[in-house]
Amino acid sequence: MxxxxxxxxxxxxxxxxxxxxxxxxxxxxxxxxxxxxxxxxxxxxxxxxxxxxxxxxxxxxxxxxxxxxxxxxxxxxxxxxxxxxxxxxxxxxxxxxxxxxxxxxxxxxxxxxxxxxxxxxxxxxxxxxxxxxxxxxxxxxxxxxxxxxxxxxxxxxxxxxxxxKGKTIGEIADVALATIRFEGDMLWIDDVPVSNVGLPDVRERMRREGVAVMITARTVGGQIVLANEGQRQAIAHEAARTLGLKRYLYQRRDFEKGRICFAFLPIRRDNGALLELVAQVPILESAKKSARMRDPEILPKEGR
Known part of the structure; x- marks a missing residue:
């Protein structure tokens, strides 16, 4: 026709x-x-x-x-x-x-x-x-x-x-500011040993200007997501891209409790914005494939 x-x-x-x-x-x-x-x-x-x-x-x-x-x-x-x-x-x-x-x-x-x-x-x-x-x-x-x-x-x-609509980090984990401290040359974020920092000037600057974040999963599935290397990379990128990075970014995974933490020197210091943007980082598909996102097992607080 x-x-x-x-x-x-x-x-x-x-x-x-x-x-x-x-x-x-x-x-x-x-x-x-x-x-x-x-x-x-x-x-x-x-x-x-x-x-x-x-x-x-x-x-x-x-x-x-x-x-x-x-x-x-x-x-x-x-x-x-x-x-x-x-x-x-x-x-x-x-x-x-x-x-x-x-x-x-x-x-x-x-x-x-x-x-x-x-x-x-x-x-x-x-x-x-x-x-x-x-x-x-x-x-x-x-x-x-x-x-x-x-x-x-x-x-x-x-x-x-x-x-x-996908999940975000804030839906599976608690995001909180953490404390930066040094024991000798070792950088600690709360109770997690992160990295050896040999230069005194760097240690002093991290004490004075550094910001640290601790991310604690609420479930076992959340721990599996945070263990994904690509997911941790995305979190660090968003923090550095949004607030700027003067220099130095240290990141560490707590193998015992499944937490991840990082510390860096931001160009713009805004703790509220930092916590908000970390919580809004999307959970990547590659991380979701490796975890049961509906895992009902809630971790006890002392196990976080």
């Missing part, structure tokens, strides 16, 4: 789906931005790719109904393109690793790249559902179709964000 022209009703549906789908990407930019290196270019990339995904999701059903099968084929092409975008983002972040004072680590980069791809599917699915609901309403009256489509799109976005 020959392709048919899109009707004004179809164009209204496509425009509504496009707007809702683009908004879906915009609403998640703040969640992504703290993990990405550039502004405003990174912001623009998010919105443009989200808009493209929304346009494809919005046009898929009208194209199918009007026998424009070439338009529908762009849906499969877009999915492949989003995978390529993930690969490019991963490659870009890996190229930037040598410029970071504290590298992100391969595990964190992999998680960021997958998140970058997944957010585009938010736009595509939100736009698709918006148009689908508008098509299911008989009569095709814009004053009725648009509100129902918008509600369906927003509900889809809410469900997608809820289902895809």
């Amino acid at each position: 020959p392709a048919q022209l899109l009707t004004p009703e179809h164009l209204t549906m496509i425009a509504t789906g496009f707007v809702l789908g683009t908004y879906a990407r915009y609403s998640t930019v703040e969640e992504d931005y703290r993990q990405f290196p550039s502004y405003p270019n990174g912001y623009l990339i998010h919105l443009v790719t989200g808009g493209v995904a929304a346009a494809i999701g919005a046009v898929a059903l009208p194209a199918l109904l009007t026998n424009n099968f070439v338009g529908v084929s762009f849906l499969a092409l877009a999915i492949q393109q989003f995978r390529d975008v993930r690969k490019m983002e991963k490659s870009s972040l890996q190229d930037l690793e040598p410029t970071e004072q504290i590298p992100r680590g391969r595990a964190y980069i992999d998680g960021i790249a997958k998140t970058f791809e997944a957010r585009n599917y938010f736009s595509l699915i939100t736009a698709f559902v918006t148009v689908l609901v508008m098509l299911m309403i008989p009569g095709h009256r814009p004053l009725l179709d648009i509100p129902f489509g918008a509600v369906a799109g927003l509900l889809t976005l809410f469900l997608l964000r809820r289902l895809s």
Whole structure:
């Protein structure tokens, strides 16, 4: 059958789906931005790719109904393109690793790249559902179709964000400031021996300007997450990237109690912000695979 022209009703549906789908990407930019290196270019990339995904999701059903099968084929092409975008983002972040004072680590980069791809599917699915609901309403009256489509799109976005929301360090562990002290040349963070610091000037500066954090898992599963090397690297990176790093970062895992701790010299000293950002560091997929995140076994306080 020959392709048919899109009707004004179809164009209204496509425009509504496009707007809702683009908004879906915009609403998640703040969640992504703290993990990405550039502004405003990174912001623009998010919105443009989200808009493209929304346009494809919005046009898929009208194209199918009007026998424009070439338009529908762009849906499969877009999915492949989003995978390529993930690969490019991963490659870009890996190229930037040598410029970071504290590298992100391969595990964190992999998680960021997958998140970058997944957010585009938010736009595509939100736009698709918006148009689908508008098509299911008989009569095709814009004053009725648009509100129902918008509600369906927003509900889809809410469900997608809820289902895809990952855990953070603050949900599985207690994050608290710790005390820096020295016994001879040995740096201690609370009761954990961390590193031998031979230079007197460095020891004095750590006493005077250093900040330390102790992260204590609440469950056995949480201990397994904190034992993951990529997870510890991500925590150190976020702390150094957000508050700045003058010099020196010491990190140690307490093998007896499953805790991790680190101390560093920040450029901006803000203890409240430091605890908040550590608690908000996402749990990496590579760490989740190695732990039962729903482990009900709560560790006794004396065992923490």
